Amino acid sequence: MEIQPVPSTQAPLELLLEADPSPDSLRGYLPRSRCYVARDGDELLGAYVLQPRGDGIVELMSIAVASTLQGQGIGSALLRHAIATAAESDARRLELGTGTFGYQLAFYQRAGFRVVAVERDYFLTHYAEPIYEDGIQHKDRLRLTLDY
Template identity: 70%
Template sequence: MLIRQVPSAEAPLNLLLEADPSLVAIKRYLERSICHVATVEGEPVGTHVIQPLGEGVHELMNIAVAPAHQRKGIGARLLDHAIAAVREARARRLELGTGTFGHQLTFYQRAGFRVVAVERDYFLTHYDEPIYEHGIQHKDRLRLALDY
């Protein structure tokens, strides 16, 4: 697997939509972000997008793996790559937002991320359509951070 930086205009929107259902939001944050794409035999199988926020803080805006390639360790390698890229940039913190339940939360916590805030009703006010996972509607968003 090869992970390389691509211009934001070449970001694989179909993959990014796997993790964030709002094309409007994706396009908005892509403009100010750094996108990396993971490929296997030239096929895009995953991606991550990081946005520098300033003062040594970066935010992981999106990380996604194509459904056919999930459960193969690609997401973990992408997350490791994102963490290493932010460390290399000499940042002091990597933040992200995720739902209050589901496999994503455990995924980030295994990598050392800790909850730093709860944004009540985030998914209700920032998305036009309700987002469900395992029959449960996402309402609040957790802010997580990994400090270096």
């Protein structure tokens, strides 16, 4: 597997929409972000997007692995790469927002992220369509951070 930066115009939109189901939100932040793509030859395995927020803070805007390849360690490798990439840019903190339940929360906490805040009603006020997972509607968003 090779992980390489790509211009935002070449970001794999369909894949990234698995992590953030709003095309408007994705198109809004991509031009101000850096996208990294994991490939095995011609096969697209996964991708993540980092955005510098100033004052030594970088946000992981999105991370996704192709649906047929999830659960094989590719996401954890991408997350480690994202943490290292942000550190190389002299970040002092990596931040992200995620739902209040689901395997993703364990995925991030296993990598060292800590919950620092709850954004109540975030998914109700920022998305046109309701988002369901495991039959439960996502309403609130957690902010997680990893301090270097």
